[in-house]
Amino acid sequence: MKNIFNSFKKCLIPVLGVLALTSCGDENDFTPYQTKDGIANASNVKFVHAAVGPNGTNFQINYFTGSEKISAVGVTTGIPIGMGYGAQYPAPINYTLMKPGTQPLSILTPVVPATATKPEVPAVTIYDGNIVTEAGKNYTSFLLSTPPSVSPPVYSLYQLNDDLSVANLDPSKAYIRFINVISNSAPVGYDLGILKETSLSGAVPVTTKEIYTYRNVTFKGGDEKYIAIEPQSPIDTRGYQLQLRVAGSPTNVPGTITGTTIANLANTPAGTAFVPRAGRIYTIFCRGIVGGIPNATTNIPTLAFITNK
CATH class of the missing domain: 2.60.40 (Immunoglobulin-like)
Known part of the structure; x- marks a missing residue:
């Protein structure tokens, strides 16, 4: 797991091995997708962490498609960070670029490196499945958890279509x-x-x-x-x-x-x-x-x- 936390520049978002360097400005919604290395017409996804952990223990997460990390900021030193409970990625208005169709999607907690007094805490996979999108469309994907009466909790995705063309009406x-x-x-x-x-x-x-x-x-x-x-x-x-x-x-x-x-x-x-x-x-x-x-x-x-x- 250690080698998947590579160092990236701000908003350097990998999409199945393709790096699309885009602005994090408030007015950039990453749509339409700018052709990069011959791949065009990406889908656009906004991720929201709305899952409460077992016994109310909130946790950070990172999203991966295959071995590529597609959320938050990667670090090579210190404690890795991810999306905390209630967070969204990317920042307001922006969307993560995704290859359309059915793609593998996994959600993991960050690796916590060993210290002089504590051993390394490995990443834990809390969701392992697929995400299905269409080229040129926008989506919001919520990570959800089952009610607190269910133990251990089961995590799932709740995906919405975002028809942004409505603003043109x-x-x-x-x-x-x-x-x-x-x-x-x-x-x-x-x-x-x-x-x-x-x-x-x-x-x-x-x-x-x-x-x-x-x-x-x-x-x-x-x-x-x-x-x-x-x-x-x-x-x-x-x-x-x-x-x-x-x-x-x-x-x-x-x-x-x-x-x-x-x-x-x-x-x-x-x-x-x-x-x-x-x-x-x-x-x-x-x-x-x-x-x-x-x-x-x-x-x-x-x-x-x-x-x-």
């Missing part, structure tokens, strides 16, 4: 979808409330109003199609609130996320706001474990979002 709108990846979620599912708040510089904030609600979204439920919503003004940096509720309940799901006391993704602290912009596409999702593991405040249901475009 009306570039003045933002586009969203809502996905539930909580394996022991309430049988009735969850409702997602989206509350609009504006706070222009020097102006009185507009009264909060709910602009859209998804209802009864069960585990691995939700529509992979995006819908249009009103975007935030370009000069307004206050985010919309995203509120998670058990279906039919007016009360937000108890939990903690980014410093708040409810599963409510708002504009505090700075940098966590959901600020939909015109022409952008987002996947909103809830992850975690109902009741939390290993205790009532760890790995509990939280809200997050991906910027797909």
